[in-house]
Amino acid sequence: MTKARLERFRARRVKANARERTRMHGLNDALDNLRRVMPCYSKTQKLSKIETLRLARNYIWALSEVLETGQTPEGKSFVEMLCKGLSQPTSNLVAGCLQLGPQTLFLEKHEEKSQVCESAISSHSFSYQSPGLPSPPYGTMETHLLHLKPPTFKSLVDASFGNHPSDCTTPPYEGPLTPPLSISGNFSLKQDGSPDLDKSYTFMAHYPSVSLGGAHGHASHFQNTVPRYEIPIDMSYESYPHHVAGPQLNAIFNE
């Protein structure tokens, strides 16, 4: 190989590397967008790539079940669906989001993941009561979706899930979707009876006990997640973005 050919080869390789970097960044951006529409989105505690894909699969599966059957699964079943095949830390996060105490998922390491979810579900009465909403408890997926929207949309949710939606057309994707819970941390509904709960939801954010150093968020960072801070977050209609977890849900809510 002559010197000139060698230099050309090197230049080509450098260009290819740059393209590959760009391509992988694009892939990661897409993955970030996916993370944002997951039920347990957190800026600071990013799900790993594989866990994001697994949770997305389960989430799609769960929502598809609703669309296909027209029935809303029990909260128990919903958590079960979301947890399937997930790692223990991610299962904890999901359970935390859905008001199952994360600590209930700290089981023996040798136990199967499905057993992890099952255990969490069976050992906890699934209280899904949302302040400001009538007729508690909401132990169903419907309730989960209600948590994604301000109370104003409750009637729409009722309409959509009480009966088969007559029109399930999917609107075109309109850019990045706002997460169902676009706040940082590990979330669960706060259950004290603040007087202003009529207007807004208040969430507790659970932060990991370990520092989040490093350039990248790691799933392992929320192993041993414990409640640390309580951060009331305004979820009133004005502050809550008009997006849901995906185009299908947008179709349902924005009819």
Place this chain on the structure above:
DNA sequence: TAGGCCATCTGGTCCT
């Protein structure tokens, strides 16, 4: 120190 996760580089393959 081992293991998990990640970004990056690299060479191979396929397609235009």
Place this chain on the structure above:
DNA sequence: AGGACCAGATGGCCTA
């Protein structure tokens, strides 16, 4: 020829 895509290798960072 050059770009896109893929998978293996490598090294860094972090946690248990």
